[in-house]
Amino acid sequence: AVYSKLIHEDVKAKEELENYVENKISSINPRFRPHYHVAPPVGWMNDPNGFSYYKGEYHLFYQFYPYDSIWGPMHWGHVSSPDLVHWKQLPTALLPNEEQCFSGSAVQDEDMLILMYTGHIVTDKEPYYNETQYLAFSNDGINFQKYSGNPVLPAAPNGSPDFRDPKVWKHGDHWYVIIGSKTTDNRGRVLLYRSTDMRSWEFLTVLAESQGDMGYMWECPDFFELDGKFILLMSPQGIVPQGDRYKNTYQNGYIIGSFDYETFEFIQEVSFQEIDFGHDFYAAQTTEVNGKRYLISWFSMWEVPHPEDVDGWAGMMTITRELRLVDGKIIMKPIDEMLVLRENVAIVGKVEENEEVEFEQAVEINIGANFNKKVELQLEGREGGDKVWLRWDPEVGKVVVDRGSEDTRQVEWQANNSHTWRIFLDSSSLELFCGIGEVVFSSRVYPLGGWKLINLSIQDIEIEAYHLKKSFP
Ligand code: FRU
Missing domain, CATH: 2.60.120.560 (Exo-inulinase; domain 1)
Incomplete structure (x- = not known):
């Protein structure tokens, strides 16, 4: 009953897209296609989205543009896995309507898998876009319907148009969500909200923000407990390179601290560290299942060449890693199932x-x-x-x-x-x-x-x- 107001999606548009993908696959040049990493069947992939476990399977969604191997109006592609190693392509989960389906996350509520994502709407007035948060539901983990009451979280407290990439989780009787954003003077920040029903949200606090040296926008935040500490993982844009550090277009890293669900205060203990030191790693997201914290990341980067794009696809995911916290540092190891x-x-x-x-x-x-x-x-x-x-x-x-x-x-x-x-x-x-x-x-x-x-x-x-x-x- 709670979620009765669902939009009945355009079934025909979804069918046409599946046919398009199916036909296009045969024209893909396989030379750089991964054997054991998730990649888009055709077209473009960026961030991992909605990394979750639902009805006995892991689900991973991703930013997807099927019609070219460059970024375009965002869909959510979808794969599932019994073990985080063997993956199967599923039909595209979300198609853009008036809103593009930007990054977000997934949670299970009773029998439903609920997606929370950013609706990115292009406007004709400066800054020419607006970002608010949307919901979509499924009771089979394959077919998703958008909520008719969208958007459920219409505006950042300071009115910033950059307000995206909700990561939602449950603690006690509440849902919590963090969202990436910025201050009016362009410092990256992460906002924390709470809800009892996922549809109306109360702003709680600024969980963390740059003091000026940590970039102008924090994308794709994630927040979780790991070995007794709280980790704020995020993807800051605009950190200036320093020696060996921060040499990629944008960064991906974490702050270690403590967090209190009474005061909502995140007290930082270890300042920002990169989580991976390679050339192509961004927008990592985690999920916890059976006490293990798993991470998957976009295995690519903005504004770099993708030699596979001429082959009909671009972008992939890293292998799944398991996280531990040891001596003030995240340790990432390939999951045992590898x-x-x-x-x-x-x-x-x-x-x-x-x-x-x-x-x-x-x-x-x-x-x-x-x-x-x-x-x-x-x-x-x-x-x-x-x-x-x-x-x-x-x-x-x-x-x-x-x-x-x-x-x-x-x-x-x-x-x-x-x-x-x-x-x-x-x-x-x-x-x-x-x-x-x-x-x-x-x-x-x-x-x-x-x-x-x-x-x-x-x-x-x-x-x-x-x-x-x-x-x-
Ligand atoms: C990060 C990002 C997100 C946004 C998505 C759009 O790579 O810019 O902030 O939701 O990609 O595709």
């Missing part, structure tokens, strides 16, 4: 100096080396395409991911207890997990015809590598 993707042993044993090893497109490589000495690995396409170098110099104490042409990312690494690297390669990506995930790099790399590894270290290294099964259509 082990089921191991198909066959590619190689186990020693790789000598300057020795080369070849792999298929989808491979997990575990590297053991003497990290008291320099380590350097060159990875490249067996048939050309991109090259990337992974380096460690104990005297500098930094791990470097170098895509050539000075396109490097680097960060200090103090190994927690295991001195190994775990590398996941797919047909156009590299994810490097140092140690138990205290330092992670996610970078898109485009080799042709599978991978070749060359050990450029002045030492032999130990390798244990597995080809990985295909787990994404």
Whole structure:
């Protein structure tokens, strides 16, 4: 009864879209298509949305524009998974009407999966857009209907037009939502609201905001408890590069603090840190299931080239990671279920100096080396395409991911207890997990015809590598 006022969506428009996607898929060039990462069937993908667990399946939605491999009027694409490793494409969940369906989140309420997203409406007056929050419902996790009382959260307290990316969760008898926004003098901030029914919302407080050095807009916030602390994860735009830090177009990172549901005060204890140090990582979102906190991120970045766009698609997601908080830092490790993707042993044993090893497109490589000495690995396409170098110099104490042409990312690494690297390669990506995930790099790399590894270290290294099964259509 509560949600009886649903808009009956244009069934025909949805059918036409599914037919379009179905027909278009056959024209996609597969050379850079991931084997085990989520990507759009056709067209453009950005942020993960609505990461949730509902009726025995994980659900992941994403910012989707089906008709071109560039950003356009936003839909919500949809995939589901029994284990966060094997994914299946589902019909597009949300189509734009007068509003584009910008980023948001999902919660289960009784039998319903409820999506809360930003309705982005283009206007003819400055600043030429307006953002408010919308709901959509489903009782099967596949077909969604928009709520006729939309928008449910019409305006930011200061009237800012930038008011987007609601992350909703339940605590006690209330729903809470945080929304990314900015101050009138362009400092990024996150707003906190509360509701008893998801349809009328009370503004509680500014959960956090930039003091001037943390960017002009905070996108895609997330807020959760992790190992006894509260984490505010967000994607600030406009942080100025400083040395090794903040070299991507926009950043993605977190603030650690404590939070009190009586006063709604978030007391910051550790200031902003990047969560991933690679070239292509943005708008990460988390969900908690059975006490585990999982994260998935857009495995790409704004305003960078996407070599796959000429193939008919652009953008993908990272593998799922599990989060822990250790010594004031988030540790991200590949979920344990990744082990089921191991198909066959590619190689186990020693790789000598300057020795080369070849792999298929989808491979997990575990590297053991003497990290008291320099380590350097060159990875490249067996048939050309991109090259990337992974380096460690104990005297500098930094791990470097170098895509050539000075396109490097680097960060200090103090190994927690295991001195190994775990590398996941797919047909156009590299994810490097140092140690138990205290330092992670996610970078898109485009080799042709599978991978070749060359050990450029002045030492032999130990390798244990597995080809990985295909787990994404
Ligand atoms: C972040 C973002 C969000 C917005 C969405 C639009 O990458 O800019 O703030 O909701 O993308 O596609």
